Amino acid sequence: MKVKxxxxxxxxxxxxxxxxxxxxxxxxxxxxxxxSAPGSGKTTLLENTIPSLAKEGRSAVLVGDLQTSRDAERLxxxxxxxxxxxxxRGCHLSAxxxxxxxxxxxxxxxxxxFIENVGNLVCPASFDLGEHAKVVLLSITEGDDKVxxxxxxFQPADVxxxxxxxxxxxxxxDINRVKDDLKHINSKAPLFxxxxxxxxxxxxxxxxxxxxxxxx
Amino acid sequence: MKVKxxxxxxxxxxxxxxxxxxxxxxxxxxxxxxxSAPGSGKTTLLENTIPSLAKEGRSAVLVGDLQTSRDAERLxxxxxxxxxxxxxRGCHLSAxxxxxxxxxxxxxxxxxxFIENVGNLVCPASFDLGEHAKVVLLSITEGDDKVxxxxxxFQPADVxxxxxxxxxxxxxxDINRVKDDLKHINSKAPLFxxxxxxxxxxxxxxxxxxxxxxxx
Numbered sequence: 001m002k003v004k005x006x007x008x009x010x011x012x013x014x015x016x017x018x019x020x021x022x023x024x025x026x027x028x029x030x031x032x033x034x035x036s037a038p039g040s041g042k043t044t045l046l047e048n049t050i051p052s053l054a055k056e057g058r059s060a061v062l063v064g065d066l067q068t069s070r071d072a073e074r075l076x077x078x079x080x081x082x083x084x085x086x087x088x089r090g091c092h093l094s095a096x097x098x099x100x101x102x103x104x105x106x107x108x109x110x111x112x113x114f115i116e117n118v119g120n121l122v123c124p125a126s127f128d129l130g131e132h133a134k135v136v137l138l139s140i141t142e143g144d145d146k147v148x149x150x151x152x153x154f155q156p157a158d159v160x161x162x163x164x165x166x167x168x169x170x171x172x173x174d175i176n177r178v179k180d181d182l183k184h185i186n187s188k189a190p191l192f193x194x195x196x197x198x199x200x201x202x203x204x205x206x207x208x209x210x211x212x213x214x215x216x
Numbered sequence: 217m218k219v220k221x222x223x224x225x226x227x228x229x230x231x232x233x234x235x236x237x238x239x240x241x242x243x244x245x246x247x248x249x250x251x252s253a254p255g256s257g258k259t260t261l262l263e264n265t266i267p268s269l270a271k272e273g274r275s276a277v278l279v280g281d282l283q284t285s286r287d288a289e290r291l292x293x294x295x296x297x298x299x300x301x302x303x304x305r306g307c308h309l310s311a312x313x314x315x316x317x318x319x320x321x322x323x324x325x326x327x328x329x330f331i332e333n334v335g336n337l338v339c340p341a342s343f344d345l346g347e348h349a350k351v352v353l354l355s356i357t358e359g360d361d362k363v364x365x366x367x368x369x370f371q372p373a374d375v376x377x378x379x380x381x382x383x384x385x386x387x388x389x390d391i392n393r394v395k396d397d398l399k400h401i402n403s404k405a406p407l408f409x410x411x412x413x414x415x416x417x418x419x420x421x422x423x424x425x426x427x428x429x430x431x432x
Contacts, residue, residue, distance in 0.1 A: 039358025091338040122307035141357035142255025
């Protein structure tokens with residue numbers, strides 16, 4: 001019985017996700033689902049990404065959090081449109097929540113939609129939202145064992161960002177361990193090493209975004 | 217319908233949790249449920265805690281991870297008994313998984329049972345395991361906004377450990393913001409600032425553990 005309910009929830013989610021994707025395609029908006037553990041730097045990444053994409057067009061953001069509108073307030077400075085989705089006890093965004101969020105956004109001249117998922121390295125991986133690509137962040141402060149320990153998140157990633165690289169000299173982190181684990185779990189997604197704070201590595205990430213948008 | 221299924225799962229979990237607690241009480245073992253985001257330092261904390269409790273008695277550990285037995289291997293060096301529980305896609309430990317794990321442990325001369333939950337700052341908060349106390353870790357590298365953003369985890373905590381304090385000088389983290397948020401969410405749990413790596417603050421945490429065990 002329990003399995004049937006779960007399958008039905010996932011099927012219903014996928015149907016709404018397909019509908020969301022159609023909305024994005026028709027508006028010619030590249031939709032990205034950003035996922036990571038809490039505090040890996042999703043909001044800081046967006047604060048530093050959105051202004052650099054201004055020439056390509058404006059960005060909209062849907063932000064998922066259990067509580068507070070702090071991330072939406074931070075992103076309101078640079079993004080053209082921001083909607084905060086509070087999930088209460090919910091551990092991930094669903095396609096239906098994103099569908100509701102989409103209704104709050106004006107898509108005129110919007111080139112990119114960033115969907116910042118709830119900080120959680122497990123549950124969000126199971127729920128498609130209608131995005132064109134899944135972006136997974138891993139902060140080096142979380143340790144070099146996380147790819148092997150959370151394979152369900154890293155396996156479907158389209159791009160992986162290793163964040164907070166500016167802290168490398170202060171912590172024990174073996175980047176080769178991450179690369180070796182990715183060879184077994186996901187050898188296709190590019191891995192970019194970045195520091196949003198210092199700007200290092202941001203060019204490759206921005207080029208990847210522009211390339212994906214131009215191939216919509 | 218969906219709510220009924222969820223309630224029934226939680227009720228079934230609570231019944232097994234009560235049974236687990238009875239087993240712990242009869243064995244005079246203090247059981248602690250360690251919860252945090254991925255990479256907050258649960259395993260490193262235990263590597264540095266267990267040897268310091270040797271005078272009080274031996275420690276056993278149940279470790280939850282989606283995949284790998286890396287944490288169990290690390291903890292096997294210091295703990296008397298260690299069992300790894302792999303949850304697959306499961307985002308938290310359940311009381312039933314802990315009940316199965318308890319059957320694998322020998323409780324002779326065991327004083328402490330540490331249950332290291334799956335790294336996840338949302339879901340584990342909803343599932344009692346039969347523990348005597350909930351220990352929640354927050355690494356300062358995750359940011360000072362996490363108490364407000366994840367209140368369901370911090371509200372039921374019996375003790376909160378602020379970890380990786382040795383990195384304070386390299387990051388932006390306002391400890392007063394955490395303390396202010398805790399005043400609204402959980403004003404009873406003590407907050408200990410620690411660095412497992414350098415040993416700072418470990419004495420207060422160890423004293424808290426010994427005190428809780430002596431009051432079993």
